[in-house]
Amino acid sequence: MKTFHELxxxxxxxxxxxxxxxxxxxxxxxxxxxxxxEDGSGDAYNVFWIRDIMFxxxxxxxxxxxxxxxxxxxxxxDIFKKFHPRIVQASIIKPDVRHxxxxxxxxxxxxxxxxxxxxxxxxxxxxxxxxxMYKMGDxxxxxxxxxxxxxxxxxxxxxxxxxxxxxxxxxxxxxxxGPEEHSSSFGAVLSGLMMxxxxxxxxxxxxxxxxxxxxxxISERMIANGQKALTRLLPRExxxxxxxxxxxxxxxxxNIVDYDIKKMLLINIEANLIGPRGVRRYPGDIYCGKGLAxxxxxxxxxxxxxxxxxxxxxxxxxxxxxFDVENKPVRFDWFQRRAxxxxxxxxxxxxEACMTSDGCVPEMYLGDQAGHNTPLAWAQxxxxxxxxxxxxxxxxxxxxxxxxxxxxxxxxxxxxxxxVTN
Numbered sequence: 001m002k003t004f005h006e007l008x009x010x011x012x013x014x015x016x017x018x019x020x021x022x023x024x025x026x027x028x029x030x031x032x033x034x035x036x037x038e039d040g041s042g043d044a045y046n047v048f049w050i051r052d053i054m055f056x057x058x059x060x061x062x063x064x065x066x067x068x069x070x071x072x073x074x075x076x077x078d079i080f081k082k083f084h085p086r087i088v089q090a091s092i093i094k095p096d097v098r099h100x101x102x103x104x105x106x107x108x109x110x111x112x113x114x115x116x117x118x119x120x121x122x123x124x125x126x127x128x129x130x131x132x133m134y135k136m137g138d139x140x141x142x143x144x145x146x147x148x149x150x151x152x153x154x155x156x157x158x159x160x161x162x163x164x165x166x167x168x169x170x171x172x173x174x175x176x177x178g179p180e181e182h183s184s185s186f187g188a189v190l191s192g193l194m195m196x197x198x199x200x201x202x203x204x205x206x207x208x209x210x211x212x213x214x215x216x217x218i219s220e221r222m223i224a225n226g227q228k229a230l231t232r233l234l235p236r237e238x239x240x241x242x243x244x245x246x247x248x249x250x251x252x253x254x255n256i257v258d259y260d261i262k263k264m265l266l267i268n269i270e271a272n273l274i275g276p277r278g279v280r281r282y283p284g285d286i287y288c289g290k291g292l293a294x295x296x297x298x299x300x301x302x303x304x305x306x307x308x309x310x311x312x313x314x315x316x317x318x319x320x321x322x323f324d325v326e327n328k329p330v331r332f333d334w335f336q337r338r339a340x341x342x343x344x345x346x347x348x349x350x351x352e353a354c355m356t357s358d359g360c361v362p363e364m365y366l367g368d369q370a371g372h373n374t375p376l377a378w379a380q381x382x383x384x385x386x387x388x389x390x391x392x393x394x395x396x397x398x399x400x401x402x403x404x405x406x407x408x409x410x411x412x413x414x415x416x417x418x419x420v421t422n
Contacts, residue, residue: 279305
């Protein structure tokens, strides 16, 4: 039987999706990883992280499985509804982010009961709310509004109120560390608000305009506050972090920063955070999971980041344009678009070289040792997305975007570990 790396690209994406679907539960959610901590070496990851569910199901959209994606977001809605009283309360009286964590909606819940696992956690994570509002609005604008009810829109309006009351202030962010102000969190929230705002910021994404601002009105004041907060932090992720892998979200999926900022973020991440087996989350990151022992100055590398970089560069190649700080178009010629496509292919090859022989994307590597959270659901999803994007681009523009034979067809895994040095 052929190993994962000996299969064609189409077959590899199929296997990758099968690995992802093994983590899907009957209610439409995805556990973060199959790791159950029975060996006593750390927290169990076979639970629901709300962020992970949303990013994990993203792959279904790129495979045309919209019903699966909608089902996942209906589950996320159910989780929000279960903790609706906490959202409403925090939208009226602001809890202390550090000391009143039990008053926030939990970031992770039991995969069956949807009960909170622990209140002793950094639950106030603005990017979760931003991603939810962004993708809910996106699904409705793509014609799936009939799947949602008036009760759902009432909940989303209370999430808007929660964001307004909590403000663009310190949270625990994508990596659940802090509290600190994070540009990735502010960008996610601003994107979610802009999706529902009536000024058409994201109209370019849709063939038909479906107005949704009347369901959940967003004020100009909220937009202005978000833009001011994000601009104040950029290009840094936070006071303590000059750059961070989470800032790739400002490019994809949100496309919320201008082209010059995008280039700056990519330069910072590529010059400072890339290793042979992944992208370090940020300088000095000490998290490496349980059971791994870092050496001096050793930092875990996440293959997820390679998929994310491939997606970002593929988006540049796909659209052939971006926008400047004044929201005027920046156009790319075919030479630039080919360069971006080839860069995306480069990172995709590096990503697949890090995958296991059965097609799993590990959460991280410490040296050449993979972490126990293998596969990581949203990393698996991002592999599928990046591979499908490259496939679609090469099919749409075969004369311009050419996938190398070693990517399209079976190949020798041992020759494909590419090390980025810039």
